[in-house]
Amino acid sequence: MADTSDFKNGLIIKYKNGLYTITEFQHVKPGKGGAFVRTKLKNLITGRVLDNTFRAGEPIDIVRVERKKYQFLYREGDSLVLMDNETYEQLNVDKSYFGEQDKFLKESEEVELLLDDKDAIVIAETPIFVQLEVVETEPGFKGDTATNVMKPATLETGAEINVPIFVNVGDILKIDTREGKYVERVKN
Numbered sequence: 001m002a003d004t005s006d007f008k009n010g011l012i013i014k015y016k017n018g019l020y021t022i023t024e025f026q027h028v029k030p031g032k033g034g035a036f037v038r039t040k041l042k043n044l045i046t047g048r049v050l051d052n053t054f055r056a057g058e059p060i061d062i063v064r065v066e067r068k069k070y071q072f073l074y075r076e077g078d079s080l081v082l083m084d085n086e087t088y089e090q091l092n093v094d095k096s097y098f099g100e101q102d103k104f105l106k107e108s109e110e111v112e113l114l115l116d117d118k119d120a121i122v123i124a125e126t127p128i129f130v131q132l133e134v135v136e137t138e139p140g141f142k143g144d145t146a147t148n149v150m151k152p153a154t155l156e157t158g159a160e161i162n163v164p165i166f167v168n169v170g171d172i173l174k175i176d177t178r179e180g181k182y183v184e185r186v187k188n
Contacts, residue, residue: 002060002061004057004060005057007025007060008022009025012065012122015061018043020041021044025037034055036054036055036056037053038053039051044122064116065115066115067112067113069112070082070083070111071110072106072107072108074107075095076092079095081093082111093124098111101126102126103159104132104155104159104177105126106156106157109127111124111125111127112125126177127177129176129183130174130177131173131175132157132175133173134169135169136169138151139168150162155173161181161182164182167182174186
């Protein structure tokens with residue numbers, strides 16, 4: 001069984017009934033007392049960072065995961081249909097794995113799935129930035145660009161976000177899927 005001497009950045013472990021990745025670790029050998037390992041663990045599901053200390057040599061559960069790229073094909077009820085880029089097999093994935101980020105996915109977009117050794121989905125990741133077209137928004141008025149006034153806009157995937165007043169229908173926008181926010185207008 002693995003122990004704290006196997007720690008490395010990016011290692012995924014099972015801890016307190018959750019899956020965590022090690023973002024930082026430091027072996028400490030004080031002058032008095034036993035050695036220990038100070039770590040920063042990031043929860044794969046919630047993204048919450050946790051500081052934790054392990055005794056040196058303490059057993060840990062390492063989770064083996066594989067990253068696979070899939071292509072998003074279409075929505076079917078509460079699931080997304082993905083295609084394996086290598087085998088061309090289709091897979092129905094519940095949209096809850098994507099959180100709120102699924103509303104920014106358009107057809108043929110590439111996503112990544114983290115699969116454990118039993119081919120069960122651990123987490124699904126969308127691209128950090130996507131480019132989407134504005135299909136509906138109120139027109140901006142000349143002279144309103146001096147202040148950072150925002151207005152609602154509907155994107156081609158049906159997602160609604162706030163955009164600057166100068167954005168018009170037909171503009172292509174770069175969107176941050178982690179926060180669901182406008183980043184910039186893309187040049188045509």
